[in-house]
Amino acid sequence: MKDKVGIVIVSHSIDVARGTADMVRQMVGDTVPLAYCGGNPEGGLGTDVAKILKAIDEAWSDKGVAILVDLGGAETNSEMAVELLDAGRQGKVVICNAPIVEGAVMAATEASGGGSLEDVRRTAEELSPQ
Amino acid sequence: MKDKVGIVIVSHSIDVARGTADMVRQMVGDTVPLAYCGGNPEGGLGTDVAKILKAIDEAWSDKGVAILVDLGGAETNSEMAVELLDAGRQGKVVICNAPIVEGAVMAATEASGGGSLEDVRRTAEELSPQ
Amino acid sequence: MKPDLGRLLEGVAARIIAQAEELTALDSAIGDADHGLNMKRGFEAVLADKANILAKPLPEALKAIGMTLVMKVGGASGPLYGTLFLTLGKELPEDPTLADLARALTAAVEAIKARGKADFDNKTMLDVLGPVARHLGDGTATFASVRALAHQRAEATVPMKAIKGRASFLGERSIGHMDPGARSSELMITTLCDELEACA
Amino acid sequence: MKPDLGRLLEGVAARIIAQAEELTALDSAIGDADHGLNMKRGFEAVLADKANILAKPLPEALKAIGMTLVMKVGGASGPLYGTLFLTLGKELPEDPTLADLARALTAAVEAIKARGKADFDNKTMLDVLGPVARHLGDGTATFASVRALAHQRAEATVPMKAIKGRASFLGERSIGHMDPGARSSELMITTLCDELEACA
Ligand SMILES: Nc1ncnc2c1ncn2[C@@H]1O[C@H](COP(=O)(O)OP(=O)(O)O)[C@@H](O)[C@H]1O
Ligand SMILES: Nc1ncnc2c1ncn2[C@@H]1O[C@H](COP(=O)(O)OP(=O)(O)O)[C@@H](O)[C@H]1O
Ligand SMILES: [Mg+2]
Ligand SMILES: [Mg+2]
Ligand SMILES: [Mg+2]
Numbered sequence: 001m002k003d004k005v006g007i008v009i010v011s012h013s014i015d016v017a018r019g020t021a022d023m024v025r026q027m028v029g030d031t032v033p034l035a036y037c038g039g040n041p042e043g044g045l046g047t048d049v050a051k052i053l054k055a056i057d058e059a060w061s062d063k064g065v066a067i068l069v070d071l072g073g074a075e076t077n078s079e080m081a082v083e084l085l086d087a088g089r090q091g092k093v094v095i096c097n098a099p100i101v102e103g104a105v106m107a108a109t110e111a112s113g114g115g116s117l118e119d120v121r122r123t124a125e126e127l128s129p130q
Numbered sequence: 131m132k133d134k135v136g137i138v139i140v141s142h143s144i145d146v147a148r149g150t151a152d153m154v155r156q157m158v159g160d161t162v163p164l165a166y167c168g169g170n171p172e173g174g175l176g177t178d179v180a181k182i183l184k185a186i187d188e189a190w191s192d193k194g195v196a197i198l199v200d201l202g203g204a205e206t207n208s209e210m211a212v213e214l215l216d217a218g219r220q221g222k223v224v225i226c227n228a229p230i231v232e233g234a235v236m237a238a239t240e241a242s243g244g245g246s247l248e249d250v251r252r253t254a255e256e257l258s259p260q
Numbered sequence: 261m262k263p264d265l266g267r268l269l270e271g272v273a274a275r276i277i278a279q280a281e282e283l284t285a286l287d288s289a290i291g292d293a294d295h296g297l298n299m300k301r302g303f304e305a306v307l308a309d310k311a312n313i314l315a316k317p318l319p320e321a322l323k324a325i326g327m328t329l330v331m332k333v334g335g336a337s338g339p340l341y342g343t344l345f346l347t348l349g350k351e352l353p354e355d356p357t358l359a360d361l362a363r364a365l366t367a368a369v370e371a372i373k374a375r376g377k378a379d380f381d382n383k384t385m386l387d388v389l390g391p392v393a394r395h396l397g398d399g400t401a402t403f404a405s406v407r408a409l410a411h412q413r414a415e416a417t418v419p420m421k422a423i424k425g426r427a428s429f430l431g432e433r434s435i436g437h438m439d440p441g442a443r444s445s446e447l448m449i450t451t452l453c454d455e456l457e458a459c460a
Numbered sequence: 461m462k463p464d465l466g467r468l469l470e471g472v473a474a475r476i477i478a479q480a481e482e483l484t485a486l487d488s489a490i491g492d493a494d495h496g497l498n499m500k501r502g503f504e505a506v507l508a509d510k511a512n513i514l515a516k517p518l519p520e521a522l523k524a525i526g527m528t529l530v531m532k533v534g535g536a537s538g539p540l541y542g543t544l545f546l547t548l549g550k551e552l553p554e555d556p557t558l559a560d561l562a563r564a565l566t567a568a569v570e571a572i573k574a575r576g577k578a579d580f581d582n583k584t585m586l587d588v589l590g591p592v593a594r595h596l597g598d599g600t601a602t603f604a605s606v607r608a609l610a611h612q613r614a615e616a617t618v619p620m621k622a623i624k625g626r627a628s629f630l631g632e633r634s635i636g637h638m639d640p641g642a643r644s645s646e647l648m649i650t651t652l653c654d655e656l657e658a659c660a
């Protein structure tokens with residue numbers, strides 16, 4: 001499993017993050033490292049850099065990690081989290097410019113097939129609006 | 131509120147649907163008719179035509195209803211549901227070709243501003259991949 | 261002996277339910293591992309409604325089956341197979357000939373294409389249903405030839421690259437696996453042939 | 461009297477916390493109604509960490525504030541204001557002059573632009589912070605002029621159409637409302653001016 005690109009799902013809503021992870025698991029089983037988080041540090045809608053860092057760590061793979069985010073703050077906080085990683089890890093994490101649910105399912109499917117980090121990102125980003 | 135286009139969220143996952151609705155409510159409060167559903171008739175991942183019909187009814191507005199879906203089956207089941215509506219309602223429902231989470235937030239924001247059904251659909255669909 | 265709808269229905273439902281695990285396994289390779297579960301749920305609901313269905317004339321019975329599948333399957337295959345039965349119900353007379361069946365199935369295939377925005381060679385149920393519809397109308401169909409064709413067309417989805425449905429997410433990697441919906445279509449058709457042949 | 465970081469910090473935090481409802485109300489008109497909640501959460505965490513922060517030299521103290529905002533705010537404004545303080549910490553000497561401050565704030569504005577992929581006139585905090593940074597370096601700045609500029613620039617976001625952040629979802633309808641982040645920037649800057657003036 002750790003020979004596959006990892007997938008991290010970062011939503012403003014923990015429900016969206018969990019449900020997306022369920023949909024991903026249904027497609028790829030446990031062939032892919034997967035972690036998710038959602039909610040601000042108090043638990044309300046928003047995102048949390050500490051939780052994002054933990055999720056990246058959980059889904060870590062030497063092949064890299066692709067992060068799927070929903071709206072603005074999730075992206076900005078994820079970018080911040082990536083900058084807080086060790087320099088060695090930073091270059092192996094990408095934030096996909098893709099819809100969170102559809103992108104996560106596509107990205108994970110590509111990762112499960114053994115795609116590289118760049119393949120996984122491209123697959124998610126190729127998604128025309130649905 | 132019933133002078134605004136209604137929004138229906140149809141996900142394979144009830145968690146994704148609920149969380150997306152939470153995110154929508156945070157942006158638009160209760161200015162927009164909103165309903166969501168997720169899960170197959172047994173409750174597992176999938177969609178359910180009966181639940182979709184109920185959600186359309188809950189979010190009904192004479193200005194029309196925009197449906198946001200995630201993957202293939204959610205779209206096919208939503209199209210089926212629309213065909214089962216009274217002829218009078220059918221023409222007032224559109225299924226948006228847009229990402230479910232990002233599209234729902236954008237569509238609801240447009241609906242809240244008083245946009246027409248066509249405006250709402252266009253706003254959701256204009257979303258370049260995120 | 262006139263074909264008995266109750267027997268046909270039970271035969272098809274039993275076959276789909278018996279093969280549910282196989283269908284789910286096929287969907288697990290190139291989809292979300294639920295096609296067998298979905299079809300089983302649908303046909304169990306059809307069986308539960310059997311008395312009501314069989315009380316109707318054939319066209320109405322077929323529509324009732326279609327509507328039950330639409331409401332119960334829960335996956336993309338629900339509205340697609342639902343559309344198949346709804347269209348057959350709309351197109352068939354109470355006592356159909358083979359020619360009626362060929363025409364109605366052709367109409368159903370077109371309706372499924374429209375519903376799924378799909379075409380032949382997309383690696384779906386259409387790749388079994390379409391050729392079978394054509395063969396029923398070509399004047400050479402026997403039970404054996406229809407069964408053989410359904411089987412061969414399901415097998416023919418193995419080397420296809422999926423263009424529609426979830427399997428399309430796999431791109432090239434969808435090649436080398438049979439489409440689960442093609443297999444469920446094959447199962448329905450071969451079972452119908454078996455039952456009809458037994459009554460013939 | 462040398463400006464006291466503890467006093468500045470408490471002043472800014474108290475002001476943001478006191479105005480949290482106003483900030484949330486602004487965000488409710490063109491966003492998700494959480495900017496005040498986010499900023500309050502962030503500055504409460506800063507206050508909770510005050511002893512630790514004040515034990516450090518100015519640059520390190522600013523970085524600690526920035527990191528706390530990054531970790532606690534939970535909205536887009538967290539990494540953006542975090543970047544502001546982190547950059548000030550990186551750029552300022554222990555005993556900064558006005559020129560140092562102008563240079564460091566200019567660097568921070570550039571860093572926020574990069575972090576948010578935004579520019580001036582996008583209807584964000586940058587529309588207050590940018591002009592204030594420029595004014596600090598133009599040789600004419602007084603406490604009164606900086607306060608007036610911050611206020612005026614926050615007001616100037618009212619007629620702007622949002623290009624970045626959630627308010628951009630509203631398109632034309634974002635026009636006519638003040639940007640919440642512009643207002644929180646104004647609050648921080650005017651409070652700093654008040655406190656520094658009182659120590660001058
Ligand atoms: N757009 C489509 N057009 C025709 N057939 C389709 C389409 N999408 C899916 N199918 C068929 O449905 C089958 C999958 O059904 P199922 O697994 O029950 O639904 P889901 O894909 O929603 O999980 C596929 O194997 C394929 O034969
Ligand atoms: N990309 C960006 N660049 C600069 N400032 C931004 C950007 N996105 C948002 N902002 C600022 O952040 C403020 C919103 O902050 P907040 O409500 O706390 O976060 P969120 O938008 O995630 O809910 C906006 O009013 C704006 O000033
Ligand atoms: Mg399936
Ligand atoms: Mg499914
Ligand atoms: Mg906000």
Ligand SMILES: [Mg+2]
Binds near residue numbers: 536
């Ligand atoms: Mg927010």
